[in-house]
Amino acid sequence: MIELARVTKRFGSAAAVRGVDAVFDRGTVTALIGPSGCGKSTLLRMMLGLILPDEGTVSVEGRPVDRWDATSLRARCGYAIQSGGLFPHLTARQNAELPAKAHGRALDPSRIEELCELTRFEPSLLSRLPGELSGGQRQRVALMRALVLDPEVLLLDEPLGALDPLVRAELQRDLRGLFEALGKTVVMVTHDLAEAAYLAPQSIALLRDGKLEQRGSFASLQGSPASGFVREFLDAQTERARVLVAGGSA
Amino acid sequence: MMRRVLLTGVACVLAVFAAMTDAQDRIVVGSKSFTESAILGHMLVSLAGDAGADAELKTFPGSSVAFAALRSGDIVAYPEYTGTLTRELLSERGLRTDDELRTALAEMGLAMTGPIGFNNTYAIGVRRDDAATLGLRTIGDLAAHPSLRLAFSNEFMNRGDGWPGLRDHYSLPNPARGIEHALAYRALAERQIDATDLYSTDAQIAAMDLAVLEDDLGYFPRYDAVILYRADLADRLPDVVASFERMAGAIDADAMRSLNERAELGRNGDREAPQAVAADAVGRLFGLRAAASQAGVVQRVVRRTVEHVVLVGLSMAVAIAAAVPLGIVAARSRAFAGPVLGAAGVLQTIPAIALLVVLIGPLGIGAPTAIVALILYSLLPIVRNTHAGLTGIPGDLAESADAIGLTGFDRLRLVELPMALPTVLAGIKTAAVINVGTATLGGFISAGGYGQPIFTGITRNNFNLILEGALPAAAMAIAVQGLFDLIDRFAVSRGLRLSR
Numbered sequence: 001m002i003e004l005a006r007v008t009k010r011f012g013s014a015a016a017v018r019g020v021d022a023v024f025d026r027g028t029v030t031a032l033i034g035p036s037g038c039g040k041s042t043l044l045r046m047m048l049g050l051i052l053p054d055e056g057t058v059s060v061e062g063r064p065v066d067r068w069d070a071t072s073l074r075a076r077c078g079y080a081i082q083s084g085g086l087f088p089h090l091t092a093r094q095n096a097e098l099p100a101k102a103h104g105r106a107l108d109p110s111r112i113e114e115l116c117e118l119t120r121f122e123p124s125l126l127s128r129l130p131g132e133l134s135g136g137q138r139q140r141v142a143l144m145r146a147l148v149l150d151p152e153v154l155l156l157d158e159p160l161g162a163l164d165p166l167v168r169a170e171l172q173r174d175l176r177g178l179f180e181a182l183g184k185t186v187v188m189v190t191h192d193l194a195e196a197a198y199l200a201p202q203s204i205a206l207l208r209d210g211k212l213e214q215r216g217s218f219a220s221l222q223g224s225p226a227s228g229f230v231r232e233f234l235d236a237q238t239e240r241a242r243v244l245v246a247g248g249s250a
Numbered sequence: 251m252m253r254r255v256l257l258t259g260v261a262c263v264l265a266v267f268a269a270m271t272d273a274q275d276r277i278v279v280g281s282k283s284f285t286e287s288a289i290l291g292h293m294l295v296s297l298a299g300d301a302g303a304d305a306e307l308k309t310f311p312g313s314s315v316a317f318a319a320l321r322s323g324d325i326v327a328y329p330e331y332t333g334t335l336t337r338e339l340l341s342e343r344g345l346r347t348d349d350e351l352r353t354a355l356a357e358m359g360l361a362m363t364g365p366i367g368f369n370n371t372y373a374i375g376v377r378r379d380d381a382a383t384l385g386l387r388t389i390g391d392l393a394a395h396p397s398l399r400l401a402f403s404n405e406f407m408n409r410g411d412g413w414p415g416l417r418d419h420y421s422l423p424n425p426a427r428g429i430e431h432a433l434a435y436r437a438l439a440e441r442q443i444d445a446t447d448l449y450s451t452d453a454q455i456a457a458m459d460l461a462v463l464e465d466d467l468g469y470f471p472r473y474d475a476v477i478l479y480r481a482d483l484a485d486r487l488p489d490v491v492a493s494f495e496r497m498a499g500a501i502d503a504d505a506m507r508s509l510n511e512r513a514e515l516g517r518n519g520d521r522e523a524p525q526a527v528a529a530d531a532v533g534r535l536f537g538l539r540a541a542a543s544q545a546g547v548v549q550r551v552v553r554r555t556v557e558h559v560v561l562v563g564l565s566m567a568v569a570i571a572a573a574v575p576l577g578i579v580a581a582r583s584r585a586f587a588g589p590v591l592g593a594a595g596v597l598q599t600i601p602a603i604a605l606l607v608v609l610i611g612p613l614g615i616g617a618p619t620a621i622v623a624l625i626l627y628s629l630l631p632i633v634r635n636t637h638a639g640l641t642g643i644p645g646d647l648a649e650s651a652d653a654i655g656l657t658g659f660d661r662l663r664l665v666e667l668p669m670a671l672p673t674v675l676a677g678i679k680t681a682a683v684i685n686v687g688t689a690t691l692g693g694f695i696s697a698g699g700y701g702q703p704i705f706t707g708i709t710r711n712n713f714n715l716i717l718e719g720a721l722p723a724a725a726m727a728i729a730v731q732g733l734f735d736l737i738d739r740f741a742v743s744r745g746l747r748l749s750r
Binding site for chain 2: 048
């Protein structure tokens with residue numbers, strides 16, 4: 001379980017996150033959504049202790065992040081980012097195994113093959129370098145790396161943001177299957193409403209200017225938007241989809 | 251595996267170095283680098299050999315370093331001139347006679363043989379046509395022509411018995427500048443300068459038909475050539491000293507000029523090496539068979555190459571061992587980065603030759619001093635590139651390493667160093683290529699290597715000798731460049747090239 005209590009974070013004079021309260025229960029999947037610069041990535045980084053809040057508390061499993069030993073906190077949280085964050089000098093397998101090395105844990109010999117199946121990564125590509133893989137393949141390796149230590153929490157920052165639509169749709173399907181199969185606590189940042197609704201239909205948190213605007217299921221956001229902004233945000237994305245579809249058929 | 255290869259390499263280098271510097275059961279004699287001193291030095295080697303000692307010759311760029319080497323015991327003997335001793339090396343003692351000189355030397359644990367037989371004093375030379383048209387006969391006559399361009403050897407410009415004293419003695423108004431002695435003759439012939447200092451046994455005086463101005467006010471002292479040696483040599487190896495004494499009275503000025511001419515100008519345009527001239531001279535004078543035959547070009551280059559590799563290899567090994575950790579610390583701590591990079595930068599701005607001279611004070615002359623200078627000189631490119639490589643890792647990858655929980659040595663070993671390796675290697679390559687070139691300056695302080703023939707060649711105006719050092723040095727620099735390109739190909743992950 002992850003708990004945010006009155007969390008504020010400033011960069012210089014600008015507040016990126018302003019007094020956010022939120023709870024992410026064990027085994028739930030939550031999408032953090034909102035326009036660029038709304039503070040969603042900052043929130044995610046604070047859950048991992050990469051940055052610390054200026055005010056309020058971020059707790060993982062009941063313990064404030066700053067009182068966790070950073071190493072054991074990170075062993076419990078898998079993390080993947082938009083660019084994949086793979087190290088270019090290491091093969092896919094070495095990248096996926098890296099957290100085990102960092103934490104001095106021996107891996108079961110079949111663990112990587114197991115993860116290949118889970119993330120639908122072609123095992124014959126394990127000896128390839130990141131530069132020799134496609135964008136989708138790289139994200140699958142990044143997912144394997146996030147999952148290799150079987151963490152309780154999965155933190156994903158726009159994991160599909162850099163992919164072309166076809167690959168993206170395929171990975172969205174695979175991610176949903178993966179979330180269902182593993183039952184982990186997942187917090188995922190995206191700016192795409194459809195993706196949020198598809199992957200986290202029960203829990204979408206919409207942020208605006210560092211504040212939590214509304215939190216709830218996709219249906220409740222649609223049915224009873226808490227503010228004009230929520231309505232506008234939902235309408236804009238639905239409208240955009242309609243325009244795109246209309247443009248495509250013209 | 252890698253460690254074993256490294257250790258073996260270091261052991262080999264140390265062994266070569268030890269072989270180079272271990273001179274316990276041999277004697278080392280010295281000479282200054284100009285031709286006459288080199289010929290006399292090679293004669294000493296033959297004479298020592300005749301007395302049963304295994305002698306080696308070491309060359310020094312000037313009087314004071316040779317004298318210092320004699321006093322410290324680096325060498326046991328070298329040819330010197332009485333005037334240089336009384337007016338320059340021991341000038342503060344105000345010595346007048348040879349007896350006073352012998353007493354002063356004895357107090358320092360030194361002795362000298364009887365005069366070899368020629369007085370190689372300083373003289374001032376002008377072109378013969380100028381002497382005729384301007385009416386130049388004595389040194390004092392120069393005063394009437396203040397526009398004449400005077401250029402003297404750098405040593406003469408600065409020594410007590412050189413230009414400052416001469417100017418005062420004759421009240422000369424003429425300005426003067428410094429020039430390398432061997433270049434002065436050419437400059438004189440090409441009318442770039444009008445007068446220069448000569449040694450009276452210089453081969454070029456007759457060859458270029460120069461007029462020697464008369465020292466009518468008796469400024470220059472006698473510069474009788476002698477062999478200067480350590481007094482303890484007479485106790486240790488009396489036969490060697492007795493053999494050196496055979497030089498006394500053996501060579502007069504004409505004979506010396508003729509020996510110099512063979513080495514500097516050659517007969518029929520074919521110059522002989524000082525060693526060959528010396529071998530011939532000891533044969534004719536003392537009936538010795540040429541003990542030391544001139545080593546062939548290949549042998550000399552091989553020996554210089556080994557010496558140069560030791561200079562470069564040892565200094566680079568130490569520089570890498572020091573600079574990479576310094577670069578790592580600088581990358582980890584911003585407070586440390588400024589001072590470390592700043593200090594390495596300051597070292598780099600010191601001219602190499604100045605750094606060498608400064609180090610002669612505490613460390614003396616020879617290879618170790620050159621190695622220390624080369625180490626200091628190689629630090630900056632390696633420290634700077636290590637720092638740049640480590641701090642230049644892209645932000646998202648640095649954050650990924652954080653998020654994975656990679657810390658400390660594992661982070662350095664698994665991620666940071668492999669990713670910084672191309673930059674670090676580029677720094678080491680830069681340092682090594684510069685190092686190969688800078689190491690030639692070691693010739694200035696008798697450190698061996700390719701600098702030795704280059705410096706001796708400049709002193710003796712011997713272009714072939716200069717090339718004998720310069721060409722292999724250039725080849726080695728290119729080879730080092732190639733070697734590091736090869737290391738880069740094998741050591742750097744292919745993945746980094748894909749993303750480059």
